[in-house]
Amino acid sequence: DTAVSQTPKYLVTQMGNDKSIKCEQNLGHDTMYWYKQDSKKFLKIMFSYNNKELIINETVPNRFSPKSPDKAHLNLHINSLELGDSAVYFCASSLGLGRYFGPGTRLLVL
Amino acid sequence: GIQVEQSPPDLILQEGANSTLRCNFSDSVNNLQWFHQNPWGQLINLFYIPSGTKQNGRLSATTVATERYSLLYISSSQTTDSGVYFCAVGIQGGSEKLVFGKGTKLTVNP
Numbered sequence: 015d016t017a018v019s020q021t022p023k024y025l026v027t028q029m030g031n032d033k034s035i036k037c038e039q040n041l042g043h044d045t046m047y048w049y050k051q052d053s054k055k056f057l058k059i060m061f062s063y064n065n066k067e068l069i070i071n072e073t074v075p076n077r078f079s080p081k082s083p084d085k086a087h088l089n090l091h092i093n094s095l096e097l098g099d100s101a102v103y104f105c106a107s108s109l110g111l112g113r114y115f116g117p118g119t120r121l122l123v124l
Numbered sequence: 125g126i127q128v129e130q131s132p133p134d135l136i137l138q139e140g141a142n143s144t145l146r147c148n149f150s151d152s153v154n155n156l157q158w159f160h161q162n163p164w165g166q167l168i169n170l171f172y173i174p175s176g177t178k179q180n181g182r183l184s185a186t187t188v189a190t191e192r193y194s195l196l197y198i199s200s201s202q203t204t205d206s207g208v209y210f211c212a213v214g215i216q217g218g219s220e221k222l223v224f225g226k227g228t229k230l231t232v233n234p
Binding site for chain 1: 212222223
């Protein structure tokens with residue numbers, strides 16, 4: 015009965031690789047988000063989708079491409095991974111103004 | 125953009141003590157939430173409180189929107205309260221974006 019789930023939980027990869035993180039929510043929410051938490055625990059929004067439409071696109075390198083096949087899913091694809099991409103990536107969803115976060119994906123780029 | 129400042133940055137308590145965490149923000153908001161990130165990294169939504177006072181067990185929160193601050197009270201702290209507490213605000217105008225403070229790291233010792 016997980017509300018917001020992400021896969022994988024851990025991702026270790028080499029610089030230059032391409033990887034994807036998947037997110038699913040079963041709350042019936044219409045808005046989904048990707049946040050990045052850096053090594054200092056600072057959380058910053060990257061993208062937001064409402065009903066499969068991109069509504070927030072912060073200053074994120076275009077190596078990051080979100081895709082929302084339907085309201086319940088928001089995936090994040092990252093091309094040409096760099097050392098600085100190492101972080102924890104959180105997916106979240108909302109209906110209205112509350113936010114519900116997934117467990118996070120810990121990405122380590124070597 | 126809106127600034128969110130949390131204090132103190134670090135707090136160490138003995139089990140059973142009470143504490144108050146503060147969040148100051150620089151602009152009018154229509155959304156304010158408190159989150160707890162536990163030592164395993166999970167982000168839990170504690171309160172949605174753009175104004176007024178709410179209580180949930182040993183935790184309560186008060187937001188004085190006109191004076192641009194919010195307080196989170198933890199009474200009779202337990203070791204399981206340890207973690208990082210984040211305040212996040214959304215600006216008026218209908219934006220879905222939440223801006224996070226840098227958090228207060230709470231350690232409750234037995």
